Amino acid sequence: MKTSFFDIIVVGGGHAGIEAALACARMGARCALVTHDDREIGRMPCNPAIGGLGKGQLVREIDVLGGEMGRTIDGTGIQFRVLNSTKGPAVQSPRAQADKFEYQARMVDVTHGQEQLEIIQGDTAELLVEGKETGRPRISGVMLDSGTTVSGARVILCTGTFLKGLMHVGENRTIGGREGADSSETLSGSLAGLGFTLKRLKTGTPPRLLRSSIDFSRLKSQPGDDPPRPFSFRTREFSPDQVECHLAYTNTTTHQIISKDLSRSPLFGGTIDGKGPRYCPSIEDKVVRFADKDQHLLFLEPEGRDSEEIYVNGLSTSLPADMQKKIVQSVEGLEQARILRFGYAIEYDSVPSSEIFDSLESKPVSGLYLAGQILGTSGYEEAAALGLIAGVNAVRSLDGKPALRIRRDEAYLGVLVDDLATKEISEPYRMFTSRAEHRLHLRCDNTENRLLDLALELDILPGVDQKILIARRHLVESITGLLDRVRVEVPEKLERSERSGRVSGVEFLRFPGSSIYSVLNSPGGGEALKKISFECNSFSTKAGGARLLDEALVQIENDIKYRGYIAKQNRLLHNRAHLDNLEIPTDIDYFEIKALSFESREKLSTVRPQTLGQAGRIDGVRAGDLAVLSVYLKKLGGGG
């Protein structure tokens, strides 16, 4: 039996595992990434795309904290679009189609090439712990199914959908973590043996079609943005050769096929126990739940630049193969389509988030961290975000530093972790802008500024990138100040009856449709305008190009346009903000508080919120319960 020792062991080479392992290694820890196949690192088993509403914000945040996802999609994307581009900048999000083969190949290279990171091929069979007899066990490593022991002071589990994975296509069931891969059967048992409660969740994937069998002439094409925008502030060269996606629609015939034989769906037939995602529901779900709609939108997305496989976004299903064929061929343009791989639903074990602290360390076992779908999230982006946070926190705990505590008003990362720690996840958790009450501030365009201090503290970015971000912040601050002082003339087309003559640059930017460039081109600015131009030029020289300058200017514009609304919201929420500072002792006995409903007592006991604000976000804990809790806490504090 061989033994090797690491600071940190990451189990799983998916999107969470990659960010966890890279963060650990880049922060100087000796790290092992244990995966069943070292050529499969960074695979995209579902949608060949990165980003999307709320998710694009996560990718941007990960990027500023040294993550890999943004850079990789910039290098391997084949179509880039900003979603919600007709709505305000706070709810716009970047999304890109990936060449999933290239994406994976690049992730394999990056991880293999990372210093301090060793890739170990093998299936993890068991978690090894110490001190089980004397109290809370402490992690000491993992055992592979080959019998090899890998020792480590911290372990991060990023096993995705592999825990007791079970795939369904109609009545056919196959054991596996995804198509063509085995599941982890024993690891679930190991977790259960350590006192974890496991919960079944479900997710699904649509059929893949043969490109040449689709009649694209009858489908509407959807090109990428021109010019495209990259995710990563570190991407310097960016001129991707973009491909088109296509739009198709289901129709009443499609819906009839589905409703007639609904009982053949494992979901409705009762074979699947796990709960599925509400936000990317299966087509059978959609037909049942939105019975009044006579069509649903489908996106045909190529899985790679030269791939013959087309992913049918919107048609996730677990119906039997013969029905899938009928459904696909009922759609205009797909009459002759051939299915290369059938859609399937997959059920897997997950760990309820009540079993983790907000550091992502598990409650039952100390030193064991969890990230990604095992915690009940859906999506590569949520997984990557959690992987990064788990990696950072594992390193910090080795260094004796406190865990990161990113607030909800600082980043989507904070929203994600807080939601996971407080919400009962009964269906896979997907990020949305509506989950972030501070979304007017948590924008893509100001990500660099929002997370700069944290990035500097973690010291996880290369020095040159840190310098660029510092210069960027300086630029934003000085130009915002100059815009307050500069007085420019309002051009006629923007002029409103009540305003004429000169206004400040800030006021100017509040006119709908105005931009910072129109300020720069307005007459009358004098010295201040010259100074702005100077600052801009010197920054783009430092940043090595105009793109980062453009982005910084967009941030300044949006800061100003949203400033009033954010101030108003903060005023309105003022009386709520301090609830997050009212701490709740961790040893409080909720069962002693008779006025709490029994359900609330149980929920509060399992979640053990750290503040009154967090307690209020727990599902099922109501205003009245908070009032009781607040009075009780005051009594504990002796406040009467």
Added chain:
Amino acid sequence: MSEPTIVALASPVGTGGVAVVRVSGCRALEVSRRVFQGPGFSKAQAKPESHRAVYGILHSPPGLISNENKEVTTIDQVLALPMLAPHSYTGEDTVEFFCHGGTVVAREVVEACIEAGAAPAGAGEFTRRAFLNGKLSLDQAEAVADLIHAESRLSARAAVRQVLGGLKNQLVEIERPLLDLLSRIEGSLEFADDDEIAIPETEILKSLRAADRKISSLLQIGSAGRLLRDGIHIVLAGAPNVGKSSLLNALADEDRAIVDKQPGTTRDVVSVRLHHEENVFVFHDTAGLRQEAGPVERKGIARTQKMLLEADLILHLEEAKSLSKRQEQPLPISLAASVENGSGEFTTIVIRVGTKSDLVATPDLDESVVLTSSLSGQGISDLWRAIDEAVAGFQLKEAAAQGVVLNQRHLHKLGLCSNELTQLSAEIQKTSPGPEVIGTLLSSITAHLGEVSGRVFSEQLLEAVFSRFCVGK
């Protein structure tokens, strides 16, 4: 953790012949046994029968074992009412002693209980315990606080209604459509490529305005709460020496205002609270209204003007004898300015009173003038009738019956929501902020609404509720 057993005087200080002392906590029976001798309270018995009052002797507690010879002195003969957990106000074992000696004796009873091991209760502590033991919800506690502070019967009735949820129902009706709108706005942001579900601005505006209107009308009915709670403010206006102070004394039936023949004596506003029928009235005697006056008096007149602006009802006094001479008697300019809204309409009801009716034989006046004599007491009941008639228009009974009497906190929050909704509508019309802005602001506004309806927790509510309780409640 078990809380200490507490004791306090539970009936208002200095009123009535019977005082109630309340002991509550897990040692309430033990404490009671040490100070009370009566059926059910001997050491041999485990527990007295709950909710059954017994007669007995209340005395100072015997000394501790080391000092067993300490003399036991009788304090009073009392009724003891044991209420066993959880069937008491606090949810704990409680014993209430009804002493007939009034406050002084009650204080001795409280001291005896403290000597026997109870701790003096803090303000609102009984209610806080009731709340923590789930005997009372927060809005019920708030209504209880209102009830304690309710002076008039109508106001009390309204507070009771509130406990039963009158206000809540109305708020839910305002809240629900707004929350629906909010979830639709958010939904439209979550499906980027589906333009069908974008919500037209006109529809958003319609919903916002409808909610704003409902809140405004609620505020209108609900502001009757101020009249119920704080009383109806009536200002006595008229020239110096017309008999204002005398009339107030006649109404109050006691000598509170200064009556003097020298015009302009009453420089400061003198206020008198009077209970009449189901309402509380606050009468304000003022300095006279006249143009030529000294500096001190001018100050009083300025104050009078302010009082007139804030008055709920104005009594305009004129001497009956001068009234009978000239039929048409316009309001003095200064008074008219206070009650007219510019277009000649009165915004505050004015009752015209003819004073010193004993000095004229048969006055020939129009019917709207109420004739009174403070000297003979003639016409005073007519004046009360006129006041009651005017007050009927305030719809206090209706507001009380609907249970939508608003307290200061409600008025403030609802005012804020209405204000914010108006501003948001204006902003949408002016600059068309995106749905992401509308959704964000609307969600913050509904949070405030939720604080009134109880859907959203608010620290201020807690403060507001528990700070209003006094010791013994």
